[in-house]
Amino acid sequence: MKIVDFEPSLAMAFKRLNYEWLQRYFRVEDIDERILSNPQAEVIDHGGYILFAVDEDQAIGTVALKHHGDACFELTKMAVTAGQQGRGVGKALLTAAIQRYNEISGQKMFLESHSSLETAIKLYEAAGFRHAARPSGSDYARSDTYMVFSQS
Helix, strand or coil: CEEEECCHHHHHHHHHHHHHHHHHHCCCCHHHHHHHHCHHHHCHHHCCEEEEEEECCEEEEEEEEEECCCCEEEEEEEEECHHHCCCCHHHHHHHHHHHHHHHCCCCEEEEEECCCCHHHHHHHHHHCEEECCCCCCCCCCCCCEEEEECCC
């Protein structure tokens, strides 16, 4: 398995991987549709990054760092295809996203999730994310968890 950066040929994989988990646990919201249908314009062109876990030339996982200005990034759209879960793909993606955040001298990184995703929440906590009060409303109806990355 290797971690690679977004390229236009991976846009459909970004959508497919995220639709898979969203439809399993929740529903695809308008904001999801907008981002997943045009990752170049919605993430990359605004100074963000999308990473993929690729195994045997197949995208098996993805994660995005969506730029919100002032060196603030949202860790979002993290998904691993069901058949590859439990192999450390999510951890590898999260580690690569944190490494990229550090490389670009990010000042704040946050994520939104749902408390029912216990495995994901534990992964985020182990990587240095801490639960925090949400500074404003969420764009996601499903979000009941807000976490901020802390290096220490």
